Amino acid sequence: GAGVSQSPSNKVTEKGKDVELRCDPISGHTALYWYRQRLGQGLEFLIYFQGNSAPDKSGLPSDRFSAERTGESVSTLTIQRTQQEDSAVYLCASSLGELIPRGDTQYFGPGTRLTVL
């Protein structure tokens, strides 16, 4: 079946512009996650959705970052007034969620590479 998909695969923007990144999770997965991977670093957690609600937003680095999820499916991560330090690969993952809480495997999309000039 189809895996997690993300769009666009690459995004180049100018400092100060807003960007929207999209994630389509695996069908039937109730949990959805956003992570960020800056060059040469590990993945940083940003936000977790269970269904359409976000019980953990603790990783969002500033109020310029927001995310929403509709219909227990597609999620959009929005970055307002982008800064150069926002340049990174943004990864989305999905999982079965609370149905199988322990050892629940997260499946990752290919990522969106964001470059802020």
Add this chain to the structure above:
Amino acid sequence: GDSVTQMEGPVTLSEEAFLTINCTYTATGYPSLFWYVQYPGEGLQLLLKATKADDKGSNKGFEATYRKETTSFHLEKGSVQVSDSAVYFCALKGGGGNKLTFGTGTQLKVEL
């Protein structure tokens, strides 16, 4: 908070050599532990996992044992191949949460 420490790379080995990539963790409760792999130009893939102490995860010839007494989850493979060249990430999922906490990744390069 939770954290994962894994050995710095890059690691360069000859084909058929033995591989160990060290991973230790700090977590509250009883975490689940994972190894993910990122092949060149591809996305992150789950390699193996273990959900409780003394469990051994294995896949594609790789193994890792969940050692609670040493808070470790070292990745091993008896004979590496050129196709194993990738970046390997150790990660944990805390007992009370859903997010994954990752190490910084270890780049492995296998040469003929």
